[in-house]
Amino acid sequence: MSPLIEITDPRVFDPATILIDVRAxxxxxxxYLAGHLPNAILATLDDDLASHPADAAIGxxxxxxxxxxxxxxxSRWGVTPNSHVVVYDDKNAAMGGARLWWMLRSIGHTSVQVLNGGLKAATDxxxxxxxxxxKPVAAGPYPxxxxxxxxxxxxxxxxxxxxxxxxxxxxREGQRYLGHxxxxxxxxxxxxxAVNLFYSNSLSPEGRYLTSQALATLYKDTIGDIKPENVIVHCGSGVTACHTLLGMEHAGITGPKLYVGSWSEWSRRDLPIATEANGL
Structure with a gap:
């Protein structure tokens, strides 16, 4: 199953589909109340897709x-292991949509797709x-x-x-990576x-993912001969990295891993830090 689905695909609004709107x-x-797809369940990044750390240096x-x-x-959302889930957000899958896609895939729920272009694709x-x-109808306990x-x-x-x-x-964007x-x-x-590849490079000017062929070229220019399973992707806090992992999946590059703690953990652990100025 492709990780992406288009707004014109009838499965988006199929009554059997669990449609989830992720906001941050x-x-x-x-x-969400200002406008969302009909019958879309609200999920929030902070309450539903993350825990609340006592110390960001750990995780x-x-x-x-x-x-x-x-x-x-x-279970509360009505999702069962057999459910087809379609996810979207209002930030081109960069602030929650891809994170939920990745979480479901990570636990073995394969029937999940992200709406290409997000909420804007629907309004367009x-x-x-x-x-x-x-309000969704709850399902039995999800294993x-x-x-x-x-x-x-x-x-x-x-x-x-x-x-x-x-x-x-x-x-992350280049200015953050360089330490500016x-x-x-x-x-x-x-x-x-670590090397830098800004996540938004995977998007067209309209906010949709590039074609699978264009994405394959983009990522392979960075990965080179490294085996995909030896690639680790991170961002600030493990959210926008999922946007890139979804893009890689769409490009046929399977196996890269997520560093969930990302820069928010590393930068709080008194570890070496590279910047453009220090040349590390």
């Missing part, structure tokens, strides 16, 4: 929820939005998964960043040895 930020609920700003909590959330197509506070697969911890990142046969990709600015975390810069 303090005003997530208000933005970063958006650590994954416990497997028990995530399974309970899926003339879809009439709803302002209802849609609690054994693990989130395809993740790495900080120790593995340390080793990978120094290895010739492995690659760490930082998908840092709007969200405590220190600017990047993991020594």
């Amino acid at each position: 930020g303090a005003n997530a609920h208000e933005r 970063g700003r958006h650590p994954l929820p416990s497997l028990k909590d995530f399974a309970a959330t899926l 197509e003339g879809v009439e939005l709803s302002t209802d506070d849609y 609690i998964p054994e693990q989130y697969r395809h993740t790495v911890d900080i120790e593995e990142v340390k080793a990978a960043a120094k290895a010739d046969d492995r690659l760490v990709i930082d998908v 600015t840092e709007p969200l975390d405590l220190v600017a810069g990047h993991i020594p040895g």
Whole structure:
């Protein structure tokens, strides 16, 4: 199944599809109520797709929820292991949509797709939005998964960043990677040895993913001969990295892993930090 689905695909509005609108930020609920796809369930990044860390130095700003909590959330949304789930957000899959796609895939739920172009693709197509506070019908308990697969911890990142046969990709914008600015975390810069590939390079000017062929070229120019399973992707807090992981999947590159803690964890652990100025 392709990780992407187009707004013109009838499966988006099939009554059997579980449609989920992911929002991020303090005003997530208000933005959802201002307009969302009919019968779309509201999911919020902070409450549904992350736990609340006591210390971002352990797990970063958006650590994954416990497997028990995530399974309970899926049950509340009416999701069963056989459900077809379609996810979207209002940020071109960069602030939650791809994160939920990745989480579901990580626990083995394969029937999940992200709406290409997100909410804007729907409005561009003339879809009439709803302002209802849609409430799903809960399903029976979703089986609690054994693990989130395809993740790495900080120790593995340390080793990978120094290895010739492995690659760490930082998908934050170049100014943050170079250490010129840092709007969200405590220190600017990047993991020594990591390369930069801004996540939005995967998007067309209209906010849709590039074709699979164009994405394959984009990513292979960065990955080179490194085996996909030896590639680690990270961002600020493990959210926009999922946007790139989805793009890689669409390009036929399967196996890269997510460093969930990302820069928000690394930068708080008194570890080496590279910047353009220090040349590390």
